[in-house]
Amino acid sequence: GEDVEQSLFLSVREGDSSVINCTYTDSSSTYLYWYKQEPGAGLQLLTYIFSNMDMKQDQRLTVLLNKKDKHLSLRIADTQTGDSAIYFCAERASGYSTLTFGKGTMLLVSP
Amino acid sequence: GAVVSQHPSRVICKSGTSVKIECRSLDFQATTMFWYRQFPKQSLMLMATSNEGSKATYEQGVEKDKFLINHASLTLSTLTVTSAHPEDSSFYICSARDFGTSGRDTQYFGPGTRLTVL
Numbered sequence: 001g002e003d004v005e006q007s008l009f010l011s012v013r014e015g016d017s018s019v020i021n022c023t024y025t026d027s028s029s030t031y032l033y034w035y036k037q038e039p040g041a042g043l044q045l046l047t048y049i050f051s052n053m054d055m056k057q058d059q060r061l062t063v064l065l066n067k068k069d070k071h072l073s074l075r076i077a078d079t080q081t082g083d084s085a086i087y088f089c090a091e092r093a094s095g096y097s098t099l100t101f102g103k104g105t106m107l108l109v110s111p
Numbered sequence: 112g113a114v115v116s117q118h119p120s121r122v123i124c125k126s127g128t129s130v131k132i133e134c135r136s137l138d139f140q141a142t143t144m145f146w147y148r149q150f151p152k153q154s155l156m157l158m159a160t161s162n163e164g165s166k167a168t169y170e171q172g173v174e175k176d177k178f179l180i181n182h183a184s185l186t187l188s189t190l191t192v193t194s195a196h197p198e199d200s201s202f203y204i205c206s207a208r209d210f211g212t213s214g215r216d217t218q219y220f221g222p223g224t225r226l227t228v229l
Binding site: 031033035040042043044045048088092097098099101102103104 | 117204217221225
């Protein structure tokens with residue numbers, strides 16, 4: 001079945017850039033998403049990318065997709081302490097409505 | 112982005128009672144909603160897919176008689192945990208599928224419901 005893998009933890013200093021990586025196995029993935037979850041809260045959709053795109057930028061967020069390697073990354077520029085959260089990568093395969101989530105990457109931003 | 116609400120945000124109940132959780136899409140219609148369960152420090156586990164006007168589709172290992180799902184309108188899905196037991200204590204999150212403009216197909220999540228069964 002589909003599998004989505006993420007590194008579990010990332011620590012950066014305030015003002016640095018953060019890069020969170022994700023790999024997936026389903027070659028029929030059509031949409032790939034990044035969600036943010038703060039403690040005790042639901043998931044907030046940060047951004048998404050179609051599988052026919054290589055890059056998408058939205059303010060401080062840049063998503064890069066390497067479809068050949070099935071690798072997705074989320075870059076957060078000028079990381080702030082408020083960016084500390086768990087970030088989930090998710091993919092949706094063609095013809096399916098359900099999402100497959102990675103286990104989440106905990107981002108810790110220190111002052 | 113679109114807004115999805117959940118109610119209640121937190122509930123504590125006695126073992127053996129039933130608890131109903133509501134999920135609403137506030138500014139869009141959702142023919143499909145999803146119910147997830149999340150354990151501490153873990154990812155989301157999809158429990159079921161709820162389609163408006165039809166029976167929910169449950170994932171393997173999820174008891175449909177224990178977790179009753181009703182999706183009676185395009186903006187409301189409910190999850191009822193029947194005869195709750197302490198092992199049902201968890202964080203339950205719903206999401207709603209939004210087909211927006213320009214081919215957008217996204218899921219928006221509710222804020223979650225923390226269920227504690229004593």
